[in-house]
Amino acid sequence: MGCTGPLAELGGGETVRRAMDVNFLGMLRLVRAVTPSMAERRSGCVVNVGSVVGTAATPWAGVYCASKAAIHAATDALRLELAPFGVHVVKVVPGRVKSGIGRANTAQIAGGHGGKPREWGMYREFTAAIEERARASQGAGATEASALARHVAERVMRPRPPREIVYGSLTALFAVLAASPVWARDAFFARRFGLNRKL
Template sequence: MDDTKIALITGCSSGIGKALMQEFLHNHIKVYAGVRNVHSLQDSEHQVLTPIALDVTKEDDIARCAEEISRRHGKLDYLINNAGFAAMGPLMELSTEQLERQFHTNVYAPVRLTQALLPSLKAANNAKVINIGSVSGILTTPFSGAYCASKAALHSVSDALRLELAPWNIRVITVQPGAIESSFGDNSLASLDGLIDDESEYAAFKPQIEARATASQQNPTSTTAFARQLTAQLLSQPSDVIRLGSGSWILPWMQRWLPTPIRDGILGKKFGLK
């Protein structure tokens, strides 16, 4: 086994995942870039970059990815669970399929990937598992309940893994971004397509629902700046929980210091629910 550092980053086709991929390559780390379609990385050729077909909701893809990394390197130094999905809208309007996809992508997949790659992580003898959560997992906001719940669950999963993987010298780090420039807003809006029609109980709230879906793109931190700051921390001595990006302090502050009635009053007024 050589000294080359190996990383697997999921969700590399755009946004945070692609920016982290580029920063890790810049730091001479060999990157396996997980994407659902490898052609999405045609503009990112690099001598230590290996695009790998990985739909994190498919068991066969996870098994194939873990086997390839184990066979070719025998270890994995960094696992970055970044791939995510946001099912926006009122909980009363979401289908079982949407709820299942929300948790399958944001919660079950990071656990399954960590399970499948555990032998390679143990072999690295100082590996790091980085779970990309969200400040939305700290304070739940209206019309994003499923997404907020999935990120809160991921934070809880990270807390458990941080303790359970310590005997093998595997660090588990939770990243909680604020507003980061990406296609997240567009994808969130797309998830609303057909959800709120004229017959919906929430038809009158459609502008507020759409505003919540795109909230992360209001005065966001650039993905480049975010990825540069995060990578610098991950490659040195990172904290167990890292918060970065525009507004990353606001929701945690509200959750910690404001009584529930006051928080509800602020959020209710903002989203027209009073």
Template sequence: MSKQIVLITGCSRGGIGYAMSDKFLKEGHTVIATSLEIESLESLAEVYDRCERELIDINDEESISATVEKVINKFGRIDILINNAGLPAVGALLDIDLETAQRCVNTNVFGTLKVSRIVGLHMAKRGKGKIVNIGSVTGYASTPWAGIYALSKAAMHSMSDTLRMELKPFGIQVVIVAPGATKSNLATAGAKLVHVPEGNSLYISVSKYIIGRASASHAPGSTSADEFAAYAVKKILEPVSPRYVTFGQSSRLFFVMYYLPVFIRDFILSKTFGVGMVRNQN
């Protein structure tokens, strides 16, 4: 494949976006790595002269437009867009802070759409391009204690399916990449946000399971961000990429659960995440 101009959101060091940036750069492509914390991208820029660092707030259309315009003015095009920026949300649906929930959905769904709209118009004018949205295996099967995050990723998957059909006439491919348990910054951020209200939560008896859910992707056997990036980038660089790329620890299990009878899926997930341990305190 010819050398590509790749724009990636959410590239803070230690995450999937950072690892994917590194992999694209090693393959000889030019990467515009973006983050809200641009200082965390210094090491990429120091190693690769083909790495550009830019600030993007994916919830701010002016911020997106300014960066995209800057990239197009300098390089003439964007070949691949990787929508990786996102937020976690962990907690029982009856407990979770609604502001946290709304930020998660707005960022993961509408933030991704905002970037896709602006870059997609540019790609449509060229008659080619590839938009890659980083979803999650929880988009296949929602788990207890991660309902908001799962619904945001399920919505992203659904949105991507529609984008794929609507953008095909313009030569644009849309790819959904669904990581399994992969070590990244997302788990660290989720662990800081998780909260089980003492005294008025129905789930105080299983608080350890809820808190543990935030860092589940860092459990022993989890896929490293570098390993995930190597697999995902290989698929993305294929001339015609798969519509869905699913990879990482437990990813096959979640993919299969999507097709299982609901009562079986509920049993497996409820047992895994301690729902059966909930004690009725009324």
């Protein structure tokens, strides 16, 4: 579930809580439901889906990025915790993947389901950039979801699945950004998302 907007104005509202509940806590609830039987039979594979934005957070999507970073951290811990039981844990780090998230993000800030369109206070001059970020992952070149699914399934079905699968559009760029000095990453994202000017 996406959550688009400046963190300073989103605060801890219902949209933020729902995004963290669905994206991160939902994953933990599922892990709790399935791992006891895997541990009992000493086999199984848990596959958690993060995102490249969990490695290099983008402006206007801080909550979504945080939820994916939380998945990455929890998956790394879980991999070690379940190893004694013979259970594999795989972290999937997709790039841009075609889905309905762009439409859902746009609807969220436009006041979907009959709600009032979101009006930003101190960020009102950035409205166009925020709306563009809501759709950014669905641009030209986004990976087909079926291609990602086939790639991941082929690897997790191996007798010894990999610890991490990175796949899809923009993964190389985000690998470079994640490894870059913070000032360089900040400069890139500030320019990309309209934050390279003073008000």
